[in-house]
Amino acid sequence: MENQEFLKEYHKKRNFDVSSEPFGKSKNKKDKEIFVLQKHQASQLHYDFRLAVDGVLKSWAVPKGPSTDPDEKRLAIPTEDHPMEYANFEGGIPEGQYGGGTVMLWDAGTYKNTRKDDNGKLIPMKDQIESGHITFELEGKKLKGGFSLIRFQKGKGEKWLLKKVDDEEADARKNLTGTEHKSVLTGRTMDQIKKDSEKNE
Ligand code: MN
Numbered sequence: 001m002e003n004q005e006f007l008k009e010y011h012k013k014r015n016f017d018v019s020s021e022p023f024g025k026s027k028n029k030k031d032k033e034i035f036v037l038q039k040h041q042a043s044q045l046h047y048d049f050r051l052a053v054d055g056v057l058k059s060w061a062v063p064k065g066p067s068t069d070p071d072e073k074r075l076a077i078p079t080e081d082h083p084m085e086y087a088n089f090e091g092g093i094p095e096g097q098y099g100g101g102t103v104m105l106w107d108a109g110t111y112k113n114t115r116k117d118d119n120g121k122l123i124p125m126k127d128q129i130e131s132g133h134i135t136f137e138l139e140g141k142k143l144k145g146g147f148s149l150i151r152f153q154k155g156k157g158e159k160w161l162l163k164k165v166d167d168e169e170a171d172a173r174k175n176l177t178g179t180e181h182k183s184v185l186t187g188r189t190m191d192q193i194k195k196d197s198e199k200n201e
Pocket of ligand 1: 042046
């Protein structure tokens with residue numbers, strides 16, 4: 001079996017006999033530049049933003065969700081790396097389990113690294129993450145155009161901000177967090193996903 005050290009924290013938090021979340025096998029570098037945003041009704045509603053970097057999903061929890069308004073900064077708290085298989089996960093996590101509640105695949109697509117150094121060379125994503133400043137373009141079903149993630153508090157309790165870049169996809173009037181926005185995977189609402197997952201228990 002391949003070394004799963006990179007998923008240690010992910011595995012430690014979950015009981016896979018009870019939760020239908022994917023266990024995750026190994027780093028998968030095939031789906032290089034994908035992103036997902038999962039709406040997660042746990043004890044607190046939040047949106048999990050995940051970017052595939054070097055075969056894992058780098059993850060941030062965004063309590064207020066994304067905004068297409070370039071003047072809006074959204075708090076983003078880094079969470080443990082998730083396996084690539086998580087990019088297809090939608091359903092219920094049993095109550096009492098870590099993250100217990102309902103998960104909707106709210107958006108999915110590809111991203112493009114857009115941050116260059118002084119010589120015009122793209123800075124590898126992992127170096128951007130380390131430096132606390134990531135810039136990328138999303139090509140999702142709902143989210144499009146440039147976004148940045150910038151760390152403003154380091155160390156324990158690390159905090160970042162997710163912000164729309166001011167480009168032609170920017171729109172200060174759009175409301176992304178209403179219940180009219182359904183799953184890009186199944187077209188279901190949060191309520192439907194919740195009901196369906198309770199039936200399968
Ligand atoms: Mn979550």
